Amino acid sequence: MAIDFTHPESPEERISRIFLGRPVEISSxxxxxxxxxxxxxxxxxxxxxxxxGFGTYAFWPVGVPRGETLGHxxxxxxSLGFTLCADGTVETQIDKIALFEQDGVxxxxxxxxxxxxxxxxxxxxxxxxxxxxxxxxxxxxxxxFMKRAASxxxxxxxxxxxQCVCQVRT
Numbered sequence: 001m002a003i004d005f006t007h008p009e010s011p012e013e014r015i016s017r018i019f020l021g022r023p024v025e026i027s028s029x030x031x032x033x034x035x036x037x038x039x040x041x042x043x044x045x046x047x048x049x050x051x052x053g054f055g056t057y058a059f060w061p062v063g064v065p066r067g068e069t070l071g072h073x074x075x076x077x078x079s080l081g082f083t084l085c086a087d088g089t090v091e092t093q094i095d096k097i098a099l100f101e102q103d104g105v106x107x108x109x110x111x112x113x114x115x116x117x118x119x120x121x122x123x124x125x126x127x128x129x130x131x132x133x134x135x136x137x138x139x140x141x142x143x144x145f146m147k148r149a150a151s152x153x154x155x156x157x158x159x160x161x162x163q164c165v166c167q168v169r170t
Contacts, residue, residue, distance in 0.1 A: 011126055014093050019120060022134045025118070028127035037073070037122035040097045040109035041080055042151060048076075068073050070144060073099050073106040082146035093150045098132060098143035107139050 009017065015026055037048040038059070046059045049065040064079050065072060074084070077097060086114055096112040110120040110130075118127045136142060 014125060015122065015128055018117070018138060019103060019128070019130065020137055022137060024128045024130040024134055025117075026126045027129050030125050031127075032124045035083070035123065036109045037076070039127065040099075041121070042095075044121075062099070063107040064138055068105045070099060070104075070106045071100040073109065074144065077109075077146050081148040081151075083148065085145045085147040088112055088118070088143070088145050090114060090145070093149050094143060095150050096147045098135065098145055100135065100139040100141055100143050102139055107145065108135065110135060147162045 009029065010025055015024060031044075033047065034044045035047050035049070038044065038046060041048065047054070048060060049058045050060055050068060050072060051058070052066070060066060061076065061079055064076050071165075077099070082095075082097065085096065088096055090112060098110050098112070098118060099106065100108040108120065110118045113119050113129060118132055118135060120128050120130065120135065122128055132143065
């Protein structure tokens, strides 16, 4: 389905299109300041990308190899203390994330909420709460799950870019 730029979509229309009409909950306003990779890492103040050329707009942890494969994304989250795990079930005091790829390129990251739903930052747009099945329907692949000891409450994100940098463990 092509996007008609002469008639902008409402957030509800956009999310319905992206999630193929599946019922999801929009949990924020549009925000171009961060993306799904940052959001799953606990940062909502800077856009994380392996691509170069974005200047101070974007961030990638020092020492983490840049690249577009799912393995590169796994390495990024390993640098933040995550390890691979078997599934996306809720565990007390454990943060979990799910990573998706499409055609051999990493495509999305989302984090598990305490209620069992998943929380995604959709590109430059809104944050959305959904089921893992909703994300599988959108990305077309089963996710890779990772976990780490809980670092903070769900809504607590680093207050600045420098705090995002400090989360990287060496």
